[in-house]
Amino acid sequence: MSRRRVRPTDDPAVVRWVLTALALGVFGVLVGLPVAVVVAGALRHGVEAYLRAITDPLTVDALQLTLLVVAVAVPVNIVFGVAAAWALAKFDFPGRAALITLIDLPFAVSPVISGLVFVLLFGGRSLIGPWLIAHGWHIVFAPAGIILATVFVTFPFVARELLPALEAAGRTNEEAALVCGATGWQTFWRVTLPNARGALLAGVALATARAAGEFGAVSVVSGHIRGRTNTLPLHIEILYNEYDFSGALAVATLLVALALVTLAIRWAVDAHAARDAA
Amino acid sequence: MTALPSRSTAPAAIDIRNVSKAFAHGALAAVADVSLRIPAGQLLALLGPSGSGKTTLLRILAGLEFPDAGVVQFDGVDVTDRPARLRGVGFVFQSYALFRHLTVAENIAFPLRVRHRPRNEIRARVEELLVLMQIEGLGGRRVTQVSGGQAQRVALARALAPHPAVLLLDEPFGALDTEVRQELREWLRRLHDELRVTSVLVTHDQEEALAIADLVAVLRAGHLERAATPAEIMARPASAFVERFLSTTRAGARCTGTGRHLEIAHAEPAR
Amino acid sequence: MRVARFTRTLLTTAILPLGAALLGACAKTGTPSATGGAVEILNVSYDPTRELYEAYDSLFAGHWKAKTGQTVTVHQSHGGSSKQARAVIDGLEADVATLGLAYDIDAIAAAGLTDTAWATKFPNHSTPYTSTIVFLVRAGNPKGIHDWPDLVRPGITVITPNPKTSGGARWAYLAAWGNALGRNRGDSAAARAFITQLYAHVPTLDPGARGATTTFVERGIGDVLLAWENEALLATHKLGPDKFAIVIPSTSIRAEPPVAVVDRIVDRRGTRAVAEEYLRYLYSPEAQEVAARNYYRPTDSAVAAQYAAQFPHVALFTIDSVFHGWHAAQTTHFADGGIFDQIYQPKAAPQPAVVAGTSP
Incomplete structure (x- = not known):
C-alpha cells in the first residue's frame, strides 16, 4: 500500500496500476526486448568476437562516416530550425502557413524519395550533375550526398520542437531584455534561446538519433562503396547480407550506444531545467 | 537603506505632449491626446480603471510602443522615435519578467552585462543593489525560488542597475497580498525619496496612488481626466468621474506629496 | 548568461571545422594518380x-x-x-x-x-565465370523436389527474387521458361502457363538475390529457393550442409x-x-581458382576439370539459343507491361486477359 495519503482528485489505485503496467509493458516489448535481443545476439560468439566485429576497419569507417554525418547535419539543422522557428513565432508574413506546412514535408515523404530527390538533382542524368562530376565535385554516391539527404530528413525536428516553445514563451521576457538595453542579438542569445533550451535540446536529440540511424534515404544516395560511403546502418545491412548476423548485431550495439548517449544528455538537461522551474 | 548609488545619472524631467495611440487600425483608441509634464525626481502615479490606457502610456514612455501622434521628451530631448534599448529607462513589469534561467544576481547584472561593463563594476553594483533592496544573501538563488515580494524587489533592482534617468513601474504590487503590498508601498516611497529617480507608477489602486505619489494623473478611456498633487485632487476632484473614482479612499488616504506648486498641463474636463 | 556565452562559443567554434568538414566531404574524391604512388x-x-x-x-x-x-x-x-x-x-x-x-x-x-x-x-x-540456376531445399529434401514441375505441386512455396530488380531472378525466370518450352515441344502458351503457376507459389519477392537467400535461409520461409548455384553452395557451406541440400534440375540456363x-x-x-x-x-589460372573456390563455374577448362566434383553436369541452354538474346528477352518478358507484369499480380487481383504471345 502506498504510504502517501490518497487525494480526492487521484485516480483509483487500480487505474494507476493498470495504466503504469500497460505503459511499461508496451515499452518493454517494443523497446526493451529488441535492445536485449541485439545485445544478446552481439555477444553470442563471445566478447572477443564482439570486439573484433566492432574494431573491424570497415566498421570503423562506417562509424566515422556516421559521426561525420551527424556532426554536420545536426548543427546545420539547428541553425535552420532555430531561424525558421523564430521567424514563424515572431513574425507574421505572407506565406507563413505555407512555410509551416513545408517544414513537415520531410515527414510526409518516404525516406527513399528523399534520397532519390538528390540523385535526380545532382546525379549523372540531372541538369547540373554532369558539370559537377566533370569538375570533380562528387555529391551523390559520396559523403556529401549522404549529408544532404540526412539534413533533409532531419530538418523538421528542431523547428517543430522549438516553435511551440517560442510561441508559448511570449514577448514579455524579450521586452524586458530590450528595456534592459540588450540588442536584438543579445536578446536572442541571452534570453530567447535559453528560455527555449529544453525544447531546443529535445529537437537536437531527435535529430541526432535520426541522423545516425537513417537508412532509406542514405541507401539510395550512398552507392554502397565499402569503406567509403557506408554509414553504420548500411554496414549493418551488409553484414546481415553476408550471413554475419552476430557481427551485424555487434555493430548495431554501436547505434544503440549512440542513442543511449543522446538520451542521457537529454535527460540531464531536462533534470536541470526541471530544477529551474521548480 | 543607507547606501547611495555610486554613480548617479541625473533624473530626467518627462514631457508628454499630445500623445495618441490606437490599436486595430484606429478602431481601439488606447491613448487619446494626452499631455503631461513630470518634473525631474518626482513620482507620478497613472491612475485609472482597466482599459484606461495607463499601461499603454507607460509602454510609450519606455519605448516599447511608438505613439501615432505626439511627442515624448526627456529633459527636452525628443525620444519619441527612440527604441526602448536606447532610452535609459528602467521598467518593472507587472509579472516581473525575471529571467528564469538566471540567478537573482545574474538578473540584476543583466543590464550591465549587455552594456559590457567591466566585471568588477558589475559585481559591486549588484552587491549595492542587493543591500539597497534588502535582499542580501539571495544573490545565488534561482529566481523561481524566491517569494513574490522578493521577486518584485529583484525586478526593481534590475531596473535600477544601469542608473536609469527614468523608472517605470507597471502595477508592481498587483500580484501581492494586502499586507505585503502595504509594506512594500511604503518602502518604495522611502526608496524614491532617497534615489530621486523620476518615476511613473501605473496602478488602479487609488489608495496606493494617493499614498505615495507626488503627482497623480487620472485616466479614463485614454483621456487624461485630471493631473494634480494628491492633496489637490482630494480637495478638488473637478470631475464627476474622478470624484466617484476617489470616493472610496477619501476617508483613509494619507497624502505624502511634497505640496510644492507643480506645473500641470491643462487638464481636460470630463467629457 | 553562462548558457548564452556557451551557446555562442560552441557555435562559432563549431562552424569553422564543420564548414571545413563539409567542404572536405564534397571535395574531389578518388583523384587519379596514374604515375607511381x-x-x-x-x-x-x-x-x-x-x-x-x-x-x-x-x-x-x-x-x-x-x-x-x-x-x-x-x-x-x-x-x-x-x-x-x-x-x-x-x-x-x-x-x-x-x-x-x-x-x-x-x-x-x-x-x-x-x-x-x-x-x-x-x-x-x-x-570470366559462369553459374546456373539450381534449387536449394531443406536437408533431406522433405518435399521431394527433384525438377521444375515439382515446383508447382500444391502446397509448395517457392522463394525467388523479383525479376524487375534482380539479375538472378531473371535468370531463374528464363531457366524455368526454357525448361517448360523444352518439356512442351516449344509451345510458348504452355510455358507461359507454367510460369504463371510458378509465380503463384511465390509468397514474396525480394529485390535482390542475397535478400531472397536470407529469406529462405535465415527466416526459414519457403520450401525451395531458386538460386544462383554459387549462392546455394555458399549457403550450404557457410550455414551447414546438414541444414540444406542442393537439387540440380534436369535442365537449366547458363547464367553468364x-x-x-x-x-x-x-x-x-x-x-x-x-x-x-x-x-x-x-x-588467369589463379583467379579462376578463386572463382571456383567461391562456387563460380570457371571458364578455364583446366581449373574446371579440377573442381568438377563441386559442379555437377547439367544440361544447359543459353539465353541466345532459346530467347534470342537479352534485348528480346527483356522486351518480351521483363519490360513494363511485358509477360511478367501480366502474369504476376498481388494475390487478390484477378489475372488479366492473356494477350496472344509472341515467340519468347
Whole structure:
C-alpha cells in the first residue's frame, strides 16, 4: 500500500496500476526486448568476437562516416530550425502557413524519395550533375550526398520542437531584455534561446538519433562503396547480407550506444531545467 | 537603506505632449491626446480603471510602443522615435519578467552585462543593489525560488542597475497580498525619496496612488481626466468621474506629496 | 548568461571545422594518380559476388604490385544488378562493372559511358565465370523436389527474387521458361502457363538475390529457393550442409555474368591500364581458382576439370539459343507491361486477359 495519503482528485489505485503496467509493458516489448535481443545476439560468439566485429576497419569507417554525418547535419539543422522557428513565432508574413506546412514535408515523404530527390538533382542524368562530376565535385554516391539527404530528413525536428516553445514563451521576457538595453542579438542569445533550451535540446536529440540511424534515404544516395560511403546502418545491412548476423548485431550495439548517449544528455538537461522551474 | 548609488545619472524631467495611440487600425483608441509634464525626481502615479490606457502610456514612455501622434521628451530631448534599448529607462513589469534561467544576481547584472561593463563594476553594483533592496544573501538563488515580494524587489533592482534617468513601474504590487503590498508601498516611497529617480507608477489602486505619489494623473478611456498633487485632487476632484473614482479612499488616504506648486498641463474636463 | 556565452562559443567554434568538414566531404574524391604512388579503383558489382571479390581483390593487389610496383586499392559496391547499373548511369564512378547480366552493361553503354562493343573486349563474351540456376531445399529434401514441375505441386512455396530488380531472378525466370518450352515441344502458351503457376507459389519477392537467400535461409520461409548455384553452395557451406541440400534440375540456363571497363570513367581518372588488367586477370589460372573456390563455374577448362566434383553436369541452354538474346528477352518478358507484369499480380487481383504471345 502506498504510504502517501490518497487525494480526492487521484485516480483509483487500480487505474494507476493498470495504466503504469500497460505503459511499461508496451515499452518493454517494443523497446526493451529488441535492445536485449541485439545485445544478446552481439555477444553470442563471445566478447572477443564482439570486439573484433566492432574494431573491424570497415566498421570503423562506417562509424566515422556516421559521426561525420551527424556532426554536420545536426548543427546545420539547428541553425535552420532555430531561424525558421523564430521567424514563424515572431513574425507574421505572407506565406507563413505555407512555410509551416513545408517544414513537415520531410515527414510526409518516404525516406527513399528523399534520397532519390538528390540523385535526380545532382546525379549523372540531372541538369547540373554532369558539370559537377566533370569538375570533380562528387555529391551523390559520396559523403556529401549522404549529408544532404540526412539534413533533409532531419530538418523538421528542431523547428517543430522549438516553435511551440517560442510561441508559448511570449514577448514579455524579450521586452524586458530590450528595456534592459540588450540588442536584438543579445536578446536572442541571452534570453530567447535559453528560455527555449529544453525544447531546443529535445529537437537536437531527435535529430541526432535520426541522423545516425537513417537508412532509406542514405541507401539510395550512398552507392554502397565499402569503406567509403557506408554509414553504420548500411554496414549493418551488409553484414546481415553476408550471413554475419552476430557481427551485424555487434555493430548495431554501436547505434544503440549512440542513442543511449543522446538520451542521457537529454535527460540531464531536462533534470536541470526541471530544477529551474521548480 | 543607507547606501547611495555610486554613480548617479541625473533624473530626467518627462514631457508628454499630445500623445495618441490606437490599436486595430484606429478602431481601439488606447491613448487619446494626452499631455503631461513630470518634473525631474518626482513620482507620478497613472491612475485609472482597466482599459484606461495607463499601461499603454507607460509602454510609450519606455519605448516599447511608438505613439501615432505626439511627442515624448526627456529633459527636452525628443525620444519619441527612440527604441526602448536606447532610452535609459528602467521598467518593472507587472509579472516581473525575471529571467528564469538566471540567478537573482545574474538578473540584476543583466543590464550591465549587455552594456559590457567591466566585471568588477558589475559585481559591486549588484552587491549595492542587493543591500539597497534588502535582499542580501539571495544573490545565488534561482529566481523561481524566491517569494513574490522578493521577486518584485529583484525586478526593481534590475531596473535600477544601469542608473536609469527614468523608472517605470507597471502595477508592481498587483500580484501581492494586502499586507505585503502595504509594506512594500511604503518602502518604495522611502526608496524614491532617497534615489530621486523620476518615476511613473501605473496602478488602479487609488489608495496606493494617493499614498505615495507626488503627482497623480487620472485616466479614463485614454483621456487624461485630471493631473494634480494628491492633496489637490482630494480637495478638488473637478470631475464627476474622478470624484466617484476617489470616493472610496477619501476617508483613509494619507497624502505624502511634497505640496510644492507643480506645473500641470491643462487638464481636460470630463467629457 | 553562462548558457548564452556557451551557446555562442560552441557555435562559432563549431562552424569553422564543420564548414571545413563539409567542404572536405564534397571535395574531389578518388583523384587519379596514374604515375607511381597509389591508385584506387571502384568495382561496382552485383549482389552475390561479395565473397568472390573480397578474395580476388587481395589477389589482384598482389599481382599488380608485383607487376608494376604500384599499390592498388579496389573499392567494392554491391547491390541488385539493375540497381547498380542505374547507379552507375546516375554518376556512381565505377572503373569496372561486374554485373549479373549483359543487359545491365548494355544499359550503361547506351548511356554513353562505355563502348557498345564492350562484350568483345574480353574472352567468352567478357564472361570470366559462369553459374546456373539450381534449387536449394531443406536437408533431406522433405518435399521431394527433384525438377521444375515439382515446383508447382500444391502446397509448395517457392522463394525467388523479383525479376524487375534482380539479375538472378531473371535468370531463374528464363531457366524455368526454357525448361517448360523444352518439356512442351516449344509451345510458348504452355510455358507461359507454367510460369504463371510458378509465380503463384511465390509468397514474396525480394529485390535482390542475397535478400531472397536470407529469406529462405535465415527466416526459414519457403520450401525451395531458386538460386544462383554459387549462392546455394555458399549457403550450404557457410550455414551447414546438414541444414540444406542442393537439387540440380534436369535442365537449366547458363547464367553468364559479364564484366566491362567503364570507358568514360577510366579515361577521366586515368585508370584504364589497371582497370583492364583487373578484368583480364580474372581469366588467369589463379583467379579462376578463386572463382571456383567461391562456387563460380570457371571458364578455364583446366581449373574446371579440377573442381568438377563441386559442379555437377547439367544440361544447359543459353539465353541466345532459346530467347534470342537479352534485348528480346527483356522486351518480351521483363519490360513494363511485358509477360511478367501480366502474369504476376498481388494475390487478390484477378489475372488479366492473356494477350496472344509472341515467340519468347
